[in-house]
Structure formats: C-alpha cells, structure tokens
Amino acid sequence: MKQQLDRFFRISQRGSTLGRELRGGCTTFCSMAYLALVIPGLLSRVGMDFREVMTATCLIAAVGSVLSGLTSNLPFALAPGLGFTTLFAYTLCGQYGCTGQQALALVLLSGALFFLLSLSPLRARLNDALPMPFKFALSAGVGLFLTLSGLINAGLITADNNLVDMGTLAAPEPLLALLGIFLTAVLVLKRIPGALMLGMALTVVLGVPLGVTVLPQAASVAPALSLAAWMPDFPGLLTMGPIPLLSALLSLVVSQYFDALGTLLGVAGDAKLTDAAGDLPGQREAMLSCGAATCAGALLGVSSVTTVAESATGIREGARTGLAPVVTGVLFLCLLPFDAFAGVVSGAALAAPLVMVGMSMMSGITQITWKHVEISLPSFLMIVGMPFTFSITTGVMLGVVSYVVVMVCRKRAHLVDPALYCLAGVFALNAALGALS
Secondary structure (H helix, E strand, O other): OHHHHHHHHOOHHHOOOHHHHHHHHHHHHHHHOOHHHHHHHHHHHHOOOHHHHHHHHHHHHHHHHHHHHHHHOOOOOEEEOHHHHHHHHHHHHHHOOOOHHHHHHHHHHHHHHHHHHHHOOHHHHHHHHOOHHHHHHHHHHHHHHHHHHHHHHHOOEEEEOOEEEEOOOOOHHHHHHHHHHHHHHHHHHOOOOOHHHHHHHHHHHHHHHHOOOOOOOOOOOOOOOOOOOOOOOOHHHHHHOHHHHHHHHHHHHHHHHHHHHHHHHHHHHHOOOOOOOOOOOOHHHHHHHHHHHHHHHHHHOOOOEEEOOOHHHHHHOOOOOOHHHHHHHHHHHHHHHHHHHHHOOOHHHHHHHHHHHHHHHHHHHHHOOOOOHHHHHHHHHHHHHHHHHOOHHHHHHHHHHHHHHHHHHOOOHHHOOHHHHHHHHHHHHHHHHHHHO
C-alpha cells in the first residue's frame, strides 16, 4: 500500500515522505476546520439552516480537496471561501437584494464560467503575462493576509469600523494566542517534526483551563442536508436588471479566479513547487477542481469554492503532493457525525501556524527589484493591498492596474503583455459596473 501511494502521488520524487504528507493533511484540516462553523454562521443570516450549511460545507470541502489532490497532485485543499461567503451574504443578498436561491444561481453560473476559463488557453496566457516579481509579491501578500487573519481571529488585533487596533492582551484568548505563537516558535527552532500541528494541539490543551477551548456537550449529531430547500433560482435573476446581474457575475468570476491563482502561485512559490519560469505544474487541474466544486456546492447551498490559503500550514509541515488534501478531505468526512467538535480549535490555536507560515512567505520580497519603480510600486501595492483590504483579488487588481499605468506613463507600453491590458480592462469594467449598480 505504501509503495502504491508513493508511485501514484510521486511522494519520494518530490522529496517528501508518507509521514509528512499525512501530517501535512492533518495540519491543513486543523487550520481550516473553523470554516465548518464560520460559513454556516454567515449564511444563516440570510435564512439558511445552520446545520444543513455545515453539512454541505464539510461535504464540499471533502469532495473538492480529494478531487484536487487526485487530479493535480498538489498539496492544496479546497473549501467554500470566507471572502466569497461574505460577498454572498452582504453583497448579493444585502446590496443587490437577491434571495438565497438567486445568489446560489449566480454562484452556479460563476462556477461554470470559472471552469471554462480554467479549461481555456487564457489561463496559461495570464500566468505567462505576470512578471516574475509579481509572483514573489503574490507570495508575500498572501503571507500577510494569512497573518492578519490569524491575529484578528485570535483577538490580538481588532478591526472594527474599518479601524485596526491592538486587542486586549490581558483577555484569555489573545493571551493564549501569544503563548501559542511563542511555544510554536520554540518547537520550530528545535526542529521538532510536526511543530505547527503539535503547537496547535498544545495551545488547544492550554486553552481548557483558560476557558478558551470549548469542549463539546454532545459526542455526535446526525448530519442534516436538504437539497430541495435551496435550489438555485435562475428565473429570479432576471428581476435584477442587466447591469446589476453582469456586475455581480463578473465580481464572482474575477474574484474566484484571482483568489485561487494568488493562493496557488503565492504559496507554491514559497514552497519551491513552481518551475524556473514561476509556473505551477498541476495548476490547471487544481483550478478546474475549484470550478467543479463550486458548481456542486451551489446545488448543496454554499458559496464559491477556492483553494484555501490555510493549505500553507500543511505545506510548511512538509506536504508536497496531492495526498495531503486527500487526507484533509477524508477528515472533513469524518467530521460530519461529530460536528460538535469543530469548535475545539479556537482562533487562538490557529494564530501560531498562520503567523509562522505568513512569516516564511515574506522571504520572496528579496527577489523583487525595488529600485525600479515600474516593478516596485505595483509589487508593493499588491503586497499591502491584500491584508489592508482583506482581499487577495483586490491586491492583484492594484498591482496589475498600477503596473499598466506606470508603464504607459514611462512610455514603455510596448513592453507590457497584451493580456495584462485586457486584465486591467476587466478590473476597470468590474469597478465601473459595481459603481453603477
């Protein structure tokens, strides 16, 4: 069995071991298990049943991760994206006034378009058009995004009313997060195998006497799922009007594409999974899996599916093949009968691995030529845009648009790949449609 897994996933060929892949898959699962609670919490605000959405989230995370691992052989897990769920609840259902069924119809359409875009030659064309420094900037930006996410979830940083401030360090959860970060750093310095996962486990245990780790009251609950309750409502989309409909659909497709692209290239570059040209073998299959999982998720009642940035925690543990997300997917299936245990891993326990991974992903900025403004300014805007706007897509948009503008102003427009002009135009069109709607 071990030899068969090694041959199929090419574990030894990529310099990994079966133990590292299993450990990486478990670490990724622990890092993203909170989505099983957060996603249903957000969607319940638009009338969806919490338990049904939680079941759908676990199913799609399981199926998407296994599919991606088997087809791409990359160590990236898939799940409904937190940013997309927020967009679903507050923009589609709030700003545009869509019902839950109409929003799911938009998600299904965007998933199909994303699948076709990933299947077309345009995907590779966009990859080749991005200058190499931008790919290092992607890695650093995603690292800061992960770090900020971990610090906010742990309460070490607050972000209320668009103001970022220090949290209350004397409170139990921020204090536990600090202890977890220092403890994990010591484990990493000591080169302890599975340092990130062990650090999380110890932080969870320390959280019991502090009252941060919430132990479940019930051992298991039968999973619930109703396919009929949230079937996509395509006829209802016609009531939105052409401009709001096009704006919403374009926002979903562009956001999903560049969120997945940014995570894949950013994390893979830091893990040395990319080739000399900065391309990622298996990226096409991973993105196709995102599109297929998004379509399936819309039928089950969840938002767009993407490659989760928390996969970086498993990669940091040594995962280099598709076996890791397969393990992650299987663990999500195992979570279904024990959904009460999903809350055991608190935000404080997640802070340490996300901070450690974010730190390691900053190393790529030394490869950026900072003395040339046409490269340094777009790269800088891409890096800071991701955490400051809490959106990987927005960071990519700031980088691409500023690069095109600077190159045109410096009379070097002929050096810009035509695909980047098209991409900047799509970003501008999306912003204009959003303003009109």
